[in-house]
Amino acid sequence: MNVTGRIIIAGAGLGGLTAALALQKAGFRPLVLEQAEVLGDVGAGISITPNAAKGLISLGLGEALDSNAQAPLQQLVRDGLSGNQLMCIDRSKVRERYGAAYYMMHRADLHALLVAAVLANDAGAIRTGQKLVGVAIERGQARIDLLGSPSIRTDVLIAADGARSLIRTVLFGDDGARFTGHVAWRLLVPAEAAPEAARQPGSVVWTGAERSFVRYGVRGGSLVNCVGLTRTGQWRGEGWSQQVPVADMAAEYAGWVSEVTGLISAAPGGLVNSWGLFVRPAAERLVAGPVALLGDAGHPMLPFMGQGAAMAIEDGVVLGRCFAESASPAEALARYEAARLERTRFIQAESAAGAERLQQAGPGKARLARNEDSLGIFDYDPAMVPV
Ligand SMILES: Cc1cc2nc3c(=O)[nH]c(=O)nc-3n(C[C@H](O)[C@H](O)[C@H](O)COP(=O)(O)OP(=O)(O)OC[C@H]3O[C@@H](n4cnc5c(N)ncnc54)[C@H](O)[C@@H]3O)c2cc1C
Known part of the structure; x- marks a missing residue:
């Protein structure tokens, strides 16, 4: 495929970094622009469910996950006032059933693993202190305006700049948060x-x-x-x-x-x-000309299913495969949108509905039965789905 210059990824969060690693695996040399001066993520835990774990494993991070994360054998749901057990989810067979574990880890550790993997492939792949302040599509290319640095033109811009994505607001319409x-x-x-x-x-x-x-x-x-x-x-x-x-x-x-x-x-x-x-309203599209939305920029969601980062990781893995299998950037981005729009809109809607299911007093078996397992969310494999 002929890409003039480098594929630019705006944002070095979990989504942008996964996309960078997946594109490197596909033979490209992406450049990640991050506004923060220092790379890192917040001090909090994150659950990496099997669907996302399969994607990270396909990028060579399986051993690192096993040594940095825990894979709990069960998850309990209890009543907050009485402590009574409402549900016990057996996770002991997750690997056999879905092809990857259900991991829980520190966000900063996962972020550091991705940074190290991307930089091991290309020491110049991530630039910090690069705040994107404007974007436009001109003659089929994306023009990126940066604070204190010259503008960049690119054939492909991946917007991985999070839930408050400037790129989404400018190019896909005001987001109405x-x-x-x-x-x-x-x-x-x-x-x-x-x-x-x-x-x-x-x-x-x-x-x-x-x-x-x-x-x-x-x-x-x-x-x-x-x-x-x-x-x-x-x-x-x-x-x-x-x-x-x-x-x-x-x-x-x-x-x-x-x-x-x-x-x-x-x-x-x-x-x-x-x-x-x-x-923010569900996106009607993930691609506009040479620009694609990825992760929270495309589908910010409430955290009631713990799937936000999982969707960003899936996006990144699928994007890399679309570029590997296409003859042009336009074909790759069209395949990406076709592969990702429906799934991410579905998970976004279920995550919003999850609040009603989870946050109620009293007996819970029936309402809690509609969950990530029963919805088949973990069956998805971003390294294998047709693109
Ligand atoms: C309470 C809570 C718990 C959660 N728990 C889970 C969980 O357990 N599992 C899970 O899968 N998900 C979870 N999520 C969701 C998850 O945190 C997000 O979906 C995920 O971080 C999105 O990753 P991202 O890379 O798309 O965006 P972000 O992590 O927001 O990264 C965006 C990056 O872009 C950079 N950036 C932004 N604007 C610019 C700009 N103008 N120029 C340059 N760079 C820019 C930012 O500095 C940042 O580095 C949770 C969310 C919440 C609120």
Whole structure:
């Protein structure tokens, strides 16, 4: 395939980096432009479900996942007030059933693995301190304007610049972001400060009216990752890094089981991260001329199925394969959109509906039965689906 210059990827998040690695595997030399001065990801856990894990394994990261992540054998769902068990999901046969494990790990570790793999292929593949401030399509090429650097023209621009994608806003129309009333809370508790019960392997989700709380261990169980999701009538700002006093979170979970309240009160420095969750309309298309949306830029979703990064990873793997198998960039991008639009719109819709299923008081078997397993989400293999 004839690509003039380099394929540009805007954003070195999990999606952009996976795309870079997949394109390198396909024989291309992409360039990733990242606004941050220093590469990294936030201090939080992430679950990499088998569908995404298959993609990462296809890019050569299988051993690294096994040594950096945990693969819990079961996931429990409990009532937040009584502690009663509502469901036990057996994960002991996940590898046999889906072809990859269900991993849980530290986000920064996964990010570092991807950075190392991309740079091992091409030491100049990622440029930091490159903030994209404008974009346009001119004579079939994308023009990228950068803060403090000359503009770049490219035959292919992959927009992996996250949920607040400038590229999506400019080239695909104003995104109409709307606060959902859902608020996320996150903290990492050192195992030695966590309640005894919270040091047990596996993951537990507690549910109740308009709130939920999940915990699982990362970094060999030395840290307990905790994420709370609650609803509020009050507007909250967007952005992973805002810190608030732990008392704000404790008030949301007053009366919940001691494992949850004990984890919250063990927040290091008495602070937790908290931010509002926004939705954007599902994209009608993922491609405009030489530009493709990837990851949260194309399909930001609520975290009720833990599939946002998984979709970004799937996108990246499929994109690489489309370029490997096409005669022109236009053909590759058309194949990419055809392969990804329906799946990502489906997962986006299910993730939004997941809030209603998860955050209710009382018995849960029936409502919780519609989940990632029963929806067949893990069957998908981005390294094998037809493109
Ligand atoms: C509470 C919570 C828990 C979650 N848990 C999970 C989970 O367990 N599993 C899962 O699969 N998903 C999870 N997600 C979703 C997941 O975090 C996202 O879907 C994923 O990070 C998206 O990756 P991305 O690469 O598309 O975007 P991002 O991670 O947002 O990366 C975008 C990158 O682009 C850069 N950038 C942005 N604008 C510019 C610009 N103008 N110029 C240059 N660079 C720019 C940013 O600095 C960043 O590095 C969760 C989300 C939330 C809110």
